[in-house]
Amino acid sequence: MVAITFLHLAAEAAVVGLAERHGIDTKRRHDLKADAATSLFEADHLPADLGPDLRALNELRKDVTYEGADVELSREELDALAERVGSAVAAAEEVAG
Amino acid sequence: MEHRRPYGDLLGRSRTEEGWDRRLTTDVEEALAGQDRRVRNVVEAVVSRSVAVGSEGVALMGSTARGRRTPISDIDFLVVGSRPGLDDLPMEIDIRALHRDEVLRRVRSGDEYLQWALRFGCIVHDTGVLRQAAQAVLRTGSWPDAERKRGHAQTLLGLATRILGSGDREAAEESVRACLTALVHWILLANQVFPLSRDELSDQILELGSFDLAAALHRSIHSEPDLDELETMLRLVRHAIELTPGRAGRAALPNAA
Numbered sequence: 001m002v003a004i005t006f007l008h009l010a011a012e013a014a015v016v017g018l019a020e021r022h023g024i025d026t027k028r029r030h031d032l033k034a035d036a037a038t039s040l041f042e043a044d045h046l047p048a049d050l051g052p053d054l055r056a057l058n059e060l061r062k063d064v065t066y067e068g069a070d071v072e073l074s075r076e077e078l079d080a081l082a083e084r085v086g087s088a089v090a091a092a093e094e095v096a097g
Numbered sequence: 098m099e100h101r102r103p104y105g106d107l108l109g110r111s112r113t114e115e116g117w118d119r120r121l122t123t124d125v126e127e128a129l130a131g132q133d134r135r136v137r138n139v140v141e142a143v144v145s146r147s148v149a150v151g152s153e154g155v156a157l158m159g160s161t162a163r164g165r166r167t168p169i170s171d172i173d174f175l176v177v178g179s180r181p182g183l184d185d186l187p188m189e190i191d192i193r194a195l196h197r198d199e200v201l202r203r204v205r206s207g208d209e210y211l212q213w214a215l216r217f218g219c220i221v222h223d224t225g226v227l228r229q230a231a232q233a234v235l236r237t238g239s240w241p242d243a244e245r246k247r248g249h250a251q252t253l254l255g256l257a258t259r260i261l262g263s264g265d266r267e268a269a270e271e272s273v274r275a276c277l278t279a280l281v282h283w284i285l286l287a288n289q290v291f292p293l294s295r296d297e298l299s300d301q302i303l304e305l306g307s308f309d310l311a312a313a314l315h316r317s318i319h320s321e322p323d324l325d326e327l328e329t330m331l332r333l334v335r336h337a338i339e340l341t342p343g344r345a346g347r348a349a350l351p352n353a354a
Contacts, residue, residue, distance in 0.1 A: 005256060009268045028169075028267065031189040062191065065275045067210060068249040 001064045003078055004071065008057040011037075011050055011085045014092040018045055021095050030058045037088075045095075047087045057081075106216045106291065111231035121220055128157045128219035131164055136172060139188050143174055143181065144221050152178030153197055154227040156218035158210075163217065163294040167318055170295075175214045177226050197226045204230045209241035209282070209292075216291060246283035247338065253279050254334050261331065266324055273327045274317040280334050281314060309333055 012033050019026050019036040022045060026032040038051035063069040073081070110120040129137050140157060147155045154177035156162075160170045171189035180194035193210070195203075204211045214220075215231040233239075257272040281302050282292045288305055292298055296318060303311035313330045316322055322330065 001252070002256065002259070005260070005272075009260065009263075009265060013265065013268075029189050031171075065253065065272075066278075068245065068252070068279075 001071070004057060004060045004064060004073070007078075007081055007085050008054070008061045010089055011054055011057065014085070014088040015040065015046075015050060015054065017092040018088075018095060030054070034058070046091055048084045050084060050088050053081060053084060108216050108231050108235055111215075111228045111235065117223075117228045117231075121223060124157075124219040125221050127164075128162065128221050132161070135188060136161060136166075139172055139186055139190060140221065142186055143172075143176075143183065143190070143192070146181035146183065147174075147176050147178070148222060150179045150181050152176050152181070152194075152222070153224045154178070154200075154220070155222040156214040156220045156227065158214060158218050160294040160296055162219040163297065165294050165296040167296050169318065175211070175218065200226060200230055201233060204233050205237055205239060207239040207241045209246075209286070212239075212241060212291070217293060240289075241286050243283055243286035246279055246286055250276060250279035250283050250334065251338055254331065254338065257331055257334075261324065261327055264324065266321075266327075269324065269327050270317065270322060273322075273330050274314075276334050277310070277314045277317055277330060280337055281310060284310075284337070310337065 012030070015033050015037045016026055018040050019033070022040065022043070024036045024039060026036050034051045034054035037046065037054050038049050040046040041049040041051070060071050060073075064071050107120055110116040128140050132140070140161075144155055154175070156175040158173035158175055160166045161172050171191050173191045174193070176192055176194040177197050177200055178194065180192055183190055183192065195211075200211060204215070211230065212234060215227065215234060220227055253272065253276040257269065257276045260272045261269040263269070278295060278298065281298045284305065284307070285292045285298070285301055290301060290305070293301060299311040299315040299318075302314065310333065313333055316326070317330065
């Protein structure tokens with residue numbers, strides 16, 4: 001639960017930071033943040049398309065937060081996700097200076 | 098004017114075929130009445146696409162079904178069967194797609210989400226499985242496990258505390274709201290009150306006498322509390338959980354943190 005929640009938070013924070021910089025309003029909506037991630041990738045502002053990851057993480061986050069579901073990702077899946085999210089955070093930090 | 102669905106529990110309508118048919122007719126009307134055009138379009142699209150992929154049941158859930166949408170509401174659906182493709186629709190939509198066997202199994206074990214669908218949801222499509230599920234709830238008298246909700250609130254408290262510590266206000270707001278919601282669900286269920294949609298929970302908990310919790314939940318939905326206020330809300334949750342150790346038949350209702 002902690003890993004899913006914090007990966008989702010970090011990914012969204014990076015995307016929102018970049019989206020604001022490039023004039024994309026995500027209106028505090030999770031689906032628009034996922035759309036923005038894809039737009040940012042297509043415009044070469046993100047090294048990977050985090051849109052599908054954000055949608056999947058949001059679904060998982062809702063399952064664990066609202067349903068108390070016991071959702072587990074494998075170590076490999078978490079590592080791969082963490083790498084993609086980490087590169088998005090680095091891209092956002094670079095733009096923020 | 099906003100349409101508001103009646104307070105009542107509609108499980109009893111499953112007793113007769115006529116009663117269930119009447120509920121379905123009314124539910125379809127109420128799922129569309131008073132909603133703005135974009136919501137109506139989404140409801141119609143979800144139903145038609147679900148039917149097209151062979152789904153056996155569809156229920157509109159949550160605040161949209163109750164006519165109590167807030168600025169943070171998405172549109173929730175329970176689908177019995179395959180998940181329809183919805184990526185092209187313009188709003189934030191949350192679909193929970195379950196196989197019919199899973200629905201019937203979980204309903205008998207007191208699953209809160211499914212019982213909510215059967216009691217208060219707008220059932221906009223049913224080939225019989227949702228009626229069967231409603232009858233199973235009536236027959237078994239199953240009720241969601243309040244203690245499980247308490248454990249969940251406790252877990253969310255730990256998570257919200259960590260997120261608050263990160264200083265991300267928007268994320269902290271969402272996690273504190275989830276935590277307050279789980280806590281209120283626990284207290285209501287322990288008092289044999291079925292939690293309605295999120296915006297109605299404040300009124301429900303107020304009716305049980307907890308002004309502070311009602312106010313905190315309301316503010317977490319309708320305002321943008323700063324980090325200090327969010328911390329105060331978490332103290333309230335902590336206090337409520339500490340007040341009732343063990344299996345509480347009737348949860349304590351804090352009014353001061």
